[in-house]
Amino acid sequence: MNILIVSDAWHPQVNGVVRTIGTVRRELEAMGQTVEVIGPDRFRTVAMPSYPEIRLAVGARRRLWTMIEAMRPDCIHIATEGPLGFAARAYCLKHGKPFTTAYHTRFPEYLRDRAPIPLALSYAVVRRFHRPSSAVMVATQTIEDALTGRGFANIKRWTRGVDTALFRPRDKGFLDLPRPVSLYVGRVAVEKNLEEFLKLDLPGTKLVVGDGPARAELQRKYPEVQWAGAKHGEDLARHYAAADVFVFPSRTDTFGLVLLEAMASGIPVAAYPVPGPLDVVNGSGAGCLDEDLKRAVETALTIPAEICRDHALGYSWRRSAEQFLSNLRPFGHAELPPP
Structure with missing residues (x-):
């Protein structure tokens, strides 16, 4: 089957959405499916306000429609509520094609952190975007419950996985830093609530792996923190495994792939009891969730x-790909294989 994924988040961006789509694409291709991803890299782009690392496609509607016609997909999945997502949605509605969407990012909360936009207004826009979707794919029960409470329908589960061969326990001697090492991995941006971690009075070393628009300001404000920048592949995996505790201060993530990567590396998680950690960590014994983040770190450090x-070994990218495939809605001339 020929599957088209349209996403405003795609390479060279580095984030959970890009990694999820890229990994599931490889799994689907290994299962015999044909998968094409259309991202901003194929169009003229402008920097997203307040987030220059993210490029948004401009004037892409006509060209995107032409590309879709040329690809002749059997089904279309719209991953993001951005310019490309809206253009693909318009194509499907105009031509009577069913499509699926995903709720990867809590955009209303992200906008609220950057501008005084009421949640009711931004959720109304996001809800309208997803309303015609045959299936709104979400990663966790907590997010499903939250969206259902805000009037979303047609919600289907699409879980996440982790590469347990890459992310595994390793020698901690890779980092020659005072112990314990409290690690954060992810974007350095306001919506990640990173400063709640940075200002904690913790023994040892705070280590931040990642980059983003807030890095320069936070690095000036917290010079005692170790700032490693963005890491990938084996280098990233070694940083995970050499830490002693993974600190996840975000309150706005829908899942948090980094949680699984940390746990697969044998590193316990300290986080707030919010969506994402509640679904991935809570009740597993692999971390501590507490509104007192310092207390969560102290408790997590005692976990083997x-x-x-x-716990991380229970998450599979193959299962994620099978769920994604079963949620798709073909145009009518193709049939989905059984999961």
Whole structure:
């Protein structure tokens, strides 16, 4: 089957959405499917206000429609509520094509952190975007419950996975830093609530792996923190495994792939009891969720690495790809294979 994914988040961006789509694409291709991803890299772009690392396609509607016609997909999945997402949605509605969408990012909360936009208004826009979707794919029960409470319908589960061969326990000697090492991995941006971690009075070393629009300001404000920048592949995996606790201060993530990567590396998680951690960590024994983040760190440091690793082994990218495939809605001339 020929599957088209349209996403405003795609390479060279580095984030959970890009990694999810890229990994699921590889799994689907290994299962015999044909998958094409259309992202902003194919169009003229402008920098997203307040977030120059993210490029948004401009004037892409006509060209995107032409590309869709040329690809002749059997089904279309719209991953993001951005310019390309709206253009693909308009194509499907005009031509009577069913499509699916995903709720990767809590955009209303992100906007609220950057501008005085009421949640009711931004949720109304996002709800309208997803309303015609045959399936709104979400990663967790907590997000499903939250969206249902805000009037969303046609919600289907699409879980996440982790590469347990890459992210695994390793020698901690890779980092020659005072112990314990409290690690954060992810975007350095206001919506990640990173400063709540940086200002904690913790022994040892705070280490930040990642980059983003807030890095320069936070690095000036917290010079005692180790700022490693963005890491990938084996280098990223070694940083995970060499830490002692993974600190996740975000309150706006829908899942948090980094949680699984940390636990697969044998690293316990300290986080707030919010969507994402509540679904991925809560009740597993592999971390501590507490409104007092310092107390969560102190408790997490007592958790054995084996518990964290065993919990992460339950998450599979193949299962994620099978769920995604079963949620798709073909145009009518194709049939979905059984999961």
